[in-house]
Amino acid sequence: MTDSAYRDDRAHVFHSWSAQRALTPTVLAGGEGSWFWDGEGRRYLDFSSQLVNLNLGHQHPRVVAAIQEQAAKLCTVAPTFANDARSEAARLIAEVAPGDLSHVFFTNGGTEAVEHALRMARLTTGRHKILSAYRSYHGATAGAITLTGDPRRWGSEPSIPGVVRFFGPYPYRSAFHATTVREECDRALEHLEQVFTLEGPHTVAAVILETVVGTNGILVPPDGYLAGVRDLCDRYGALLICDEVMSGFGRCGEWFAADRWGVVPDLITFAKGVNSGYVPLGGVVLGPRVYEAFAERPYPGGLTYSGHPLACAAAVATIGAMRDEGVLERVRDLGSTLIGPRLAEIAARHPSVGDVRGLGFFWAIELVRDRDTREMLVPYNAAGADAAPMAELVAACKERGLWPFTHFNRVHVVPPCVTSEADLDTGLDILDEVLTLADRHYTGKEA
Structure with a gap:
């Protein structure tokens, strides 16, 4: 074999x-x-x-059993229908999401989640620029790889327009010549505000960042940094997208790493830990500003396997197991x-x-x-x-x-x-x- x-x-x-x-x-x-x-x-x-x-x-026996039980009942369903596995998964994810984030758009993984978060931000704000950090990874499709700030992007360039990069905090290799963590935080926020100013705040739809940078170094943001980015986004009318594909669902000891700093983004992308990858699943958790943008007009995007029952059943079991254990x-x-x-x-x-x-x-x-x-x-x-x-x-x-x-x-x-x-x-x-x-x-x- x-x-x-x-x-x-x-x-x-x-x-x-x-x-x-x-x-x-x-x-x-x-x-x-x-x-x-x-x-x-x-x-x-x-x-x-x-x-x-x-x-x-x-x-994990509980997750395996949930997949088996769902497979015996209903293996797949088009996204136009409602089904109990998808509905319960969405309810549970919204329940553990920070603040007023209350709706879930399901994808097949993290890359697609980022693609749709990007699209939602541009359509909600009517703006086109996305600010994204160096030393980041957001996925491998056209938009997500453009947002990525590491060498995996290079082979796909040129790609989508409108992405502007900035430096996030990294005290050990400071781009700002900081000598303390407090200086690193303050100077990183000053730098980001300069990027807003120089790019034209009225053109910026969103800032996207990994709440805790994953593959590019496990860069834990200094206390106050995420709150500072939230304030900048609010000041200039941009959305805050937290990419929690790697850091979410227990990895950092929280449902979402943003909870550690009490910050509520407008959009959260997730995947990976939501069901340990037993069946591919990802998604975007939406706050009210984005949801209301599509309450009366159609959202121009979708996926055949959005909210796949087997994947959602695994997510329901995962959240239950994490709570009970x-x-x-x-x-x-x-x-x-x-x-x-x-x-x-x-x-x-x-x-x-x-x-x-x-x-x-x-x-x-x-x-x-x-x-x-x-x-x-x-x-x-x-x-x-x-x-x-x-x-x-x-x-x-x-x-x-x-x-x-x-x-x-x-x-x-x-x-x-x-x-x-x-x-x-x-x-x-x-x-x-x-x-x-x-x-x-x-x-x-x-x-």
């Missing part, structure tokens, strides 16, 4: 974000909780949550009492660790060659020989039974939100061990 699956994959599957002939994909055979295994029975502790979406872990509470607790302190200890032992940051089950270890200069362990967007130190580290993790998530010069600690304390310790022990490989490339002065 393993041999034929690998052979057929290499003969017929075209993989995303990859040079096709360079691939040697692992054939997965199964998974349970925070572990999965390949066709030869080799087990891996999943510290990547697949693609930071498996918040309830592999094969206290997932948000344990993520907040273990993030602050176990993961954060263990990563601080690891940073103290390894000179190659330049910075550790995060919250909940959403952390990054940033690796450097020199703590004083903050030279990255591998260059920005490194490939081939330039990326060899990180490739070596990844291989060492996998040899020890840990499946990591890495991007550029960072290792992200993003396990399923149900990972046990013992498994968290196991994974962190392995990272502690393999970081000695990164230390070999360190050229700066040791503390």
Whole structure:
């Protein structure tokens, strides 16, 4: 089975974000909780949550049962109809959404959610510009990839017009020469206001940002930053779109990360953790300003599989399981009492660790060659020989039974939100061990 699956994959599957002939994909055979295994029975502790979406872990029985039950009743339905799975999923999502966000437009994933949020913002305001941050990822379709502020955008350019980029806060590598977190917050907001001014506030439909930046570094915004962006949007009549595809549904210890700072966006995009990706699902949660814009005129957009019953049944079960099992509470607790302190200890032992940051089950270890200069362990967007130190580290993790998530010069600690304390310790022990490989490339002065 393993041999034929690998052979057929290499003969017929075209993989995303990859040079096709360079691939040697692992054939997965199964998974349970925070572990999965390949066709030869080799087990891996999943510290990547697949693609930071498996918040309830592999094969959660309650979610699997809900999909099976829905499949036996009604597998699919056109979006023009109402059905109980979709209606209940929308009610539950609206129930946990911040403030007055009360309606849900369902998509098949995060990229489509961003596409529709962009369209809704432009049609609601009658404006065309969208302000989007560098060091962001919003998806791979035409609009979403244009909004993206990392190298994955480059191959798709030129793309849609009207996107203007800005720098968000990143205290460790400040674009504003800030020396404190407070300065970083204030200067980032001053910069964003300048972008509004120079672009013409009357042309700006929305600001879109990842509430907590995901793949590009687990950049947790300083206290006051999101509220400041909200104020700017209100002052200039623009909408605030929070992309919570990665940070939502428990990952940060909240239903939505915006809740941590008490900020209510106009639109929230979600996917991934809403049902751990068991069946593809995403969506946009709408506030009243956007909803009312289409109360009397048709919204010009839709999807054949919008609110697919199997996906929505999985979402209903996921929200129920998270509530009953206290997932948000344990993520907040273990993030602050176990993961954060263990990563601080690891940073103290390894000179190659330049910075550790995060919250909940959403952390990054940033690796450097020199703590004083903050030279990255591998260059920005490194490939081939330039990326060899990180490739070596990844291989060492996998040899020890840990499946990591890495991007550029960072290792992200993003396990399923149900990972046990013992498994968290196991994974962190392995990272502690393999970081000695990164230390070999360190050229700066040791503390």
